[in-house]
Amino acid sequence: MGLDMYLASLPRIDGMELKQLYLVDRNLAKWKEEGNELYQKVKGFVRHYEEFGREWDSIVTxxxxxxxxxxxxxxxxxxxxxxxxxxxxxxxxxxxxxxxxxxxxxxxxxxxxxxxxxxxxxxxxxxxxxxxxxxxxxxxxxxxxxxxxxxxxxxxxxxxxxxxxxx
Structure with missing residues (x-):
């Protein structure tokens, strides 16, 4: 409990607004599997993370x-x-x-x-x-x-x- 503060970045991608970037980030695994059009736009910006025994992909840094x-x-x-x-x-x-x-x-x-x-x-x-x-x-x-x-x-x-x- 307490005050936690973050600075994070998302890539600027032509034709995509912040809301879309968040939506894609939340659905990365599913949309990657489906070959979703929005996933195709962000796939070059996806990073793989491993920490505390967990693994995930994200476009947020x-x-x-x-x-x-x-x-x-x-x-x-x-x-x-x-x-x-x-x-x-x-x-x-x-x-x-x-x-x-x-x-x-x-x-x-x-x-x-x-x-x-x-x-x-x-x-x-x-x-x-x-x-x-x-x-x-x-x-x-x-x-x-x-x-x-x-x-x-x-x-x-x-x-x-x-x-x-x-x-």
């Missing part, structure tokens, strides 16, 4: 995972989700990642106070609201994640980046 980094969730709710604090997926654009990257950098360089740039947010089992070791560790880790995304010039042209939280 996990980019990052955070646990109880409530400051980051607060930022996404405010800047991407238009104040809707729910468990739906929201598209994250390159400029969102650039802003987060810059905010993390400003905090790490002591140019701004953490509570001014990326304030914490209380919530049920959402972790500490202190600006402590864990907060700064997650700021530094997030800075690296965002930097790596921004270093890939075609990433946002080729992928749809999504944020989702659950608690």
């Amino acid at each position: 996990e980019i990052a995972y955070w646990r109880k980094a409530n400051w980051l969730h607060h930022w996404f709710v405010t800047n991407v989700q238009e104040g809707n604090d729910d468990m739906f997926s929201y598209e994250v654009k390159r400029h969102h990642i650039a802003i987060l990257y810059n905010n993390c950098e400003m905090i790490l360089l002591n140019k701004v106070k953490p509570y001014d740039a990326l304030p914490t947010m209380p919530g049920p089992y959402w972790g500490s609201t202190s600006y402590d070791f864990y907060y700064f560790h997650e700021i530094e880790r997030s800075y690296t994640i965002f930097e790596n995304l921004l270093k890939q010039p075609s990433f946002f042209d080729e992928n749809i980046l999504l944020y989702q939280a659950s608690w």
Whole structure:
């Protein structure tokens, strides 16, 4: 129980909207077997995963995972989700990642106070609201994640980046 947050990507495929991509992903095995037309469009993007004794195929790629980094969730709710604090997926654009990257950098360089740039947010089992070791560790880790995304010039042209939280 607690706040879990994910950045994931789906490939941008000509003629396919996000809803279709999700639908295909949920039906990959069945539609592969049937030779479904939509499966044929995505088959080059399918990846095989094995973890904890399970195997599955998906067109979704996990980019990052955070646990109880409530400051980051607060930022996404405010800047991407238009104040809707729910468990739906929201598209994250390159400029969102650039802003987060810059905010993390400003905090790490002591140019701004953490509570001014990326304030914490209380919530049920959402972790500490202190600006402590864990907060700064997650700021530094997030800075690296965002930097790596921004270093890939075609990433946002080729992928749809999504944020989702659950608690």
